[in-house]
Amino acid sequence: MKRFLKKKRKPPSTEMSLQITSMADIFTILLVFLLKSYSVGALEVQPSRGLELPLANRTDAAEERISLEVSETLVQLDGKPVLPLRNFELEGATRLEPLGKALGEKRTGLGDDSKGKLLLIADARVPFETLEIVMKTAAQQGFADLKLAVVQP
Amino acid sequence: MISPNSNDGGQDFELNLASIIDCLTVIIAFLLLSSSFVSYGALDTAVAAPQTQNASTGSEAQAQALTLSVNLRDSEKVDLELSGSRSEKRKISRASLKQELESMKARYPGLDGIVLTAASRVEYREVIRGMDEARQVFPAVALGLGGGMSGGSK
Numbered sequence: 001m002k003r004f005l006k007k008k009r010k011p012p013s014t015e016m017s018l019q020i021t022s023m024a025d026i027f028t029i030l031l032v033f034l035l036k037s038y039s040v041g042a043l044e045v046q047p048s049r050g051l052e053l054p055l056a057n058r059t060d061a062a063e064e065r066i067s068l069e070v071s072e073t074l075v076q077l078d079g080k081p082v083l084p085l086r087n088f089e090l091e092g093a094t095r096l097e098p099l100g101k102a103l104g105e106k107r108t109g110l111g112d113d114s115k116g117k118l119l120l121i122a123d124a125r126v127p128f129e130t131l132e133i134v135m136k137t138a139a140q141q142g143f144a145d146l147k148l149a150v151v152q153p
Numbered sequence: 154m155i156s157p158n159s160n161d162g163g164q165d166f167e168l169n170l171a172s173i174i175d176c177l178t179v180i181i182a183f184l185l186l187s188s189s190f191v192s193y194g195a196l197d198t199a200v201a202a203p204q205t206q207n208a209s210t211g212s213e214a215q216a217q218a219l220t221l222s223v224n225l226r227d228s229e230k231v232d233l234e235l236s237g238s239r240s241e242k243r244k245i246s247r248a249s250l251k252q253e254l255e256s257m258k259a260r261y262p263g264l265d266g267i268v269l270t271a272a273s274r275v276e277y278r279e280v281i282r283g284m285d286e287a288r289q290v291f292p293a294v295a296l297g298l299g300g301g302m303s304g305g306s307k
Binding site: 020021023024027028030031034035037038044045053054055056057058059060062063119122123124125126127128129131132135136138139144145146147148149150151152 | 170171173174177178180181184185188190191192193194195196197198199200225271272273274275276277278280281282284285288289296298
C-alpha cells in the first residue's frame, strides 16, 4: 500500500545546460597558438604551383626585391615569363636576350637602394648549369647581390 | 552578457560565454584559413666575378689574399682549392665538408669568405645544403660562376 502512496517520481528535466567554460579555454589556447604562428616567415614569397624550394637552417634578414623565379618550365621576372625551360633546362636554341633585356629594363626603373639586388626563387631540382646561366645573365645586367629564397624547416 | 541568477540583488551571476565562443570560432576559422604554415627565408650571397676566383690573374694584393674555392662535384665528392699567398688542393667527401672548413678556418685565420661552385649536373638543393653548412663556418659565401657562357645565347 505504501508503495502506491509513494510520491510519483519526477520526470527528468528536458532542459540541458552545456558546460562551455572548458570549451572557451580550449578556444583561447588555440587562438593564442594561431596568433603566435600567424606570420613567422622572414620573407613574403609566392612561389608558383609545383615549385619546390630548397631547405636551409640559417637565413638572413628579409628585404623586398625584384624576384627572378626558375621553375621546371619557365624563368619569370617579377611574375612575368621571360624564358622557357624544358625539364629545368634551357633548350639548345633558347636565346637569353629576353631575360637580359627584361633585367636591364627593371634595373633602370629601380631606385639606388634596390639597384643590383635580386631575389632568386629557384626550384630545388634545377641543375646548377641552368642557374649559372641565369645568374650570369643577371650579373651582366648588374644584379650581383643575390638573396636565395629557401624554406626554413 | 551577464545574467543574474536571482532578483534579490545577490552577488551570484553567470557569464554568458556563448557569444565569446562565437567570436573565438570565427577568429580561429579565419586564422586557420589565412595563415601559411610554411616559413620562407633568404640566404645572402653574391655572384663572384671570374677574376676573383683566380687570384693569380689579379693584382698583387689579390694574389696575397687567400681565396678558398669549394667545388661540389656531386652529392658525395667535394674539391677544396686554396689560392693566393698559400696554395692547396684537396679532394674530400661531402660528409666531411663542415669539419674540413673548420680546420681550414683554424689554420688560416685571415680567410673570411669562400667561393662556392658546383658541377653542371649538381642540383640546386645540394648547392644550398653546401652553402648552409659553409655559412656556419664562413659568414660570407659567394657563388662562383664558370666561364662557359658569355651572354647572348647558349
